[in-house]
Ligand SMILES: CC/C=C\C/C=C\C/C=C\C/C=C\C/C=C\C/C=C\CCC(=O)SCCNC(=O)CCNC(=O)[C@H](O)C(C)(C)COP(=O)(O)OP(=O)(O)OC[C@H]1O[C@@H](n2cnc3c(N)ncnc32)[C@H](O)[C@@H]1OP(=O)(O)O
């Protein structure tokens with residue numbers, strides 16, 4: 001290398017470090033978060049309103065109503081994807097075999113994912129975005145999430161399968177929701193966290209006692225999967241779904257990523273290992289399907305163990321670039337909504353009465369409390385007691 005090149009490269013490094021630091025500092029500022037949340041909340045409410053307006057269309061042209069709601073839903077969920085991909089710059093790496101890769105996004109699939117991380121759903125969404133199925137993606141979600149503003153309301157129109165996590169109550173409604181998806185007009189991925197709840201040490205300990213009582217091998221990195229929902233999904237979606245994508249997620253450097261971290265611009269490195277399993281190869285009979293799922297989780301456990309030992313999953317890495325659409329969607333909403341906000345602020349500064357200033361501040365406080373509450377829904381230490389109850393053990 002010539003001395004001149006060395007000088008230039010060093011100079012580049014010196015100038016980029018302070019500007020990088022400045023950008024990071026900016027990303028950590030409360031005011032930036034407030035603006036991001038403002039765009040998210042106001043655009044989300046507008047989208048929810050538009051979704052509400054599609055209600056009469058469902059009776060006239062159901063398939064069209066579904067397609068419109070996919071696009072509207074995308075406007076909300078892609079903002080969170082943009083936050084992960086463009087704001088925090090989180091890198092998502094896909095480990096999978098090259099034969100399966102071309103099928104992703106081109107067929108209906110049931111996705112099975114481990115449930116250890118606060119942003120696992122967001123990483124899932126990111127992969128959906130990259131394969132073009134974000135607006136149509138589905139999940140078996142706990143009923144409580146249906147009441148989360150914007151996201152839960154959006155899900156209602158996207159025909160998400162909600163469950164109370166009590167099989168006696170869920171059997172009928174879950175089967176009905178799954179049957180609904182049989183004539184879905186677009187390709188979709190249906191996500192299942194078969195563990196049913198996020199991993200905690202206590203939940204793990206209890207679920208391993210259940211495993212022991214059932215004569216099943218212990219898992220180190222997973223809770224024992226709840227099998228009923230998966231078996232009924234396989235039965236109900238046979239002929240609609242062609243494959244199960246067994247997906248195992250982990251993060252480099254033993255990170256425990258959080259949504260707060262993402263909002264503050266912290267970059268994480270997510271690794272996802274996906275195996276495509278044809279649905280035809282999964283047994284229909286409930287007992288056999290249950291055994292199949294337990295075996296799958298034992299295999300997932302070995303992949304996680306390998307990741308813990310080596311820092312990578314088996315299988316080749318497929319390069320998968322982020323697409324610009326999530327960012328463009330955010331820029332669209334930001335340009336539509338930030339301008340009136342600016343005008344309002346100027347007006348408040350110039351002519352606002354005490355009452356209008358106080359009301360505006362109150363709206364800001366209510367908005368930021370609402371977002372904090374929503375973020376709280378993703379936090380494991382505020383999680384449910386499902387799988388935590390020793391009493392359930394006595395039933396087995
Ligand atoms: C190429 C790229 C590929 C992939 C990309 C990745 C992902 C992208 C895909 C899509 C993205 C889409 C959307 C994502 C966005 C957002 C998602 C966000 C959040 C939603 C997540 C949730 O809400 S998770 C919680 C709700 N979901 C579930 O619970 C699903 C799993 N559960 C079930 O299926 C259950 O069976 C049920 C809910 C249907 C019913 O619950 P129930 O508790 O009654 O279950 P079971 O009857 O099955 O369980 C009872 C049996 O379990 C035994 N057991 C095990 N452990 C315990 C324990 N700790 N305590 C007590 N009992 C336990 C028990 O012994 C029972 O045994 P039996 O022998 O009697 O069956």
Ligand SMILES: CCCCCCCC/C=C\CCCCCCCC(=O)OC[C@@H](O)COP(=O)(O)O
Pocket residue numbers: 036037040079080083118121142145148151193196197198199263371374375377378382383384385386
């Ligand atoms: C573009 C900027 C946007 C910034 C503002 C973001 C604010 C929105 C924040 C959150 C939206 C709520 C998403 C809820 C999804 C939660 C998924 C989840 O992980 O649920 C847990 C469930 O599986 C199991 O629950 P338990 O472990 O039993 O308890």
